[in-house]
Amino acid sequence: MPRTDQASRDIPASPERVYAALTDPEALAAWLPPAGMTGRFDHYDPRPGGTYRMTLTYADPEGAPGKTTADTDTVEARFVELVPDTRVTAEIDFKSDDPAFTGPMTTTWSLEPVPEGTRVTFTATNVPDAIAPADHAEGMSSSLLNLEAYLER
Known part of the structure; x- marks a missing residue:
């Protein structure tokens, strides 16, 4: 059955600064990966209909095995909507041989x-x-904490 997960945080930064951190690939690679992971983009095209491919790598794959390989989660995504200073929506597909992870x-x-x-x-x-x-709630909350820390720099 389809599930919806949600996390929220008040961040002491303007919507303009937050939106910039949501749409800049260098910023995203710095703060989006949850604790215990690092990220990199293979490509990134931020516009409606544009796509990106990101690989997240686990520091310790024993504790959280990856969806794509033993130590990685790779996603291919398509931007659905980018509303400056308001919203970013994307469709995400995990690259996995396990159909339980497909989107x-x-x-x-x-x-x-x-x-x-x-x-x-x-x-x-x-x-x-x-x-x-x-695990998803923890990862989402971790990303929000990372975003706040990134914007405090």
């Missing part, structure tokens, strides 16, 4: 101005069944 999963980063900065809400719909809800 597409839709991710939406929504930005809402709040007095302290920006409320960032990360929503994932059609989450593959094989992604454990607790």
